[in-house]
Amino acid sequence: MSNYHTPVMLHECIEGLNIQPSGTYVDVTFGGGGHSREILKNLGPDGQLLAFDQDADAQQNIPDDDRFTFIDQNFRYLKNFCRLHGAVPVDGILADLGVSSYQFDQAERGFSIRFDAALDMRMNQASELTAKQVVNTYDEASLHRIFGIYGEIQNAKSLAKTIVTARLNAPLNTISDLKNAISNLIPRGKENKYLAQVFQALRIEVNQELEALKDFLEQSADVLASGGRLVVMSYHSLEDRLVKNFIAKGKFSGEVEKDFFGNDQKPFDAVSRGAITASEEEIKNNNRARSAKLRIAVKK
The missing domain is CATH 3.40.50.150 (Vaccinia Virus protein VP39)
Known part of the structure; x- marks a missing residue:
């Protein structure tokens, strides 16, 4: 290949x-x-x-x-x-x-912001923890820590709160679900950079x-x-x-x-x-x- x-x-x-x-x-x-x-x-x-x-x-x-x-x-x-x-x-x-x-280009792996797919991000597909589990089950403090430390995101606290509030209505299963839930927090003109930081944080957590x-x-x-x-x-x-x-x-x-x-x-x-x-x-x-x-x- x-x-x-x-x-x-x-x-x-x-x-x-x-x-x-x-x-x-x-x-x-x-x-x-x-x-x-x-x-x-x-x-x-x-x-x-x-x-x-x-x-x-x-x-x-x-x-x-x-x-x-x-x-x-x-x-x-x-x-x-x-x-x-x-x-x-x-x-x-x-x-x-x-x-x-290759991993970025495989839409179904959920690594890339370019595609819509399930929130996965596992490098080892036999492991249990996925990005979907992180965004739907982690408490607000844990999400705040992940986005702040691993994503170096400035509004990490607001981001964590927004995700926890959004998932009360319906689980965030896909990349689109997550993007839509946090759309109001994304800085204008810096959409790709911000989403890349969010994805980096989730990926680092999922794969330890x-x-x-x-x-x-x-x-x-x-x-x-x-x-x-x-x-x-x-x-x-x-x-x-x-x-x-x-x-x-x-x-x-x-x-x-x-x-x-x-x-x-x-x-x-x-x-x-x-x-x-x-x-x-x-x-x-x-x-x-x-x-x-x-x-x-x-x-x-």
Whole structure:
């Protein structure tokens, strides 16, 4: 499925991994397989690649290659499954966070504001929690928190109250139901941006994206060999902040801890100063690259 998803900053990601031909690598967000296929091109006959993806649709893209192992799981289980496959330690880990173009384009998945469909937004279609359940069953305080923190929406409190009031008349089952219920709160001229923030908040909650990212980052330090590379690409500030803090401090908030001798207690050193962003040319060809931030670190 070549139209599944165009990988963002492909060259920069592969360069960041610093691939050794006989090494073991992990692509924790397989998706359309674009990054995985490029990693395989750089591996020799003894190299090994493991790839994670919880979306059943991604399995249509699995390459026919003896060096490749597909793991049908969320990347928050990185350590367990790398151990299960006898692949610890690994030489590099790549994560391309967010939703693939393919998922956005599948109307029935409910990720996109462009279509009308059931409020779903599950990346793993076997999981139970959907966006419909969030908007219809969460209390006002919980909705306020989700929209305020995950969506960074300014009128999050009013938004939560409006949804709770609207669902008293009839459940909000579809994207149209939700849009109609909150239409009076959407700023004129900024409709798409506002709705994108609402959808982002719901998607993060449904998929527990930030919790999964934290689990993954902490485990990456245990799974990587000394000198191994961690390459992470994020698409919004909440994700990027977690990645940046973990690389810089070995934790997600507060100051870096020091040992008895005053040495920093953190597993990684940043390879790139600040985040790497896509070129103007790439952004022109692939709009999704506009918000991408790539961070590369090496395990101490």
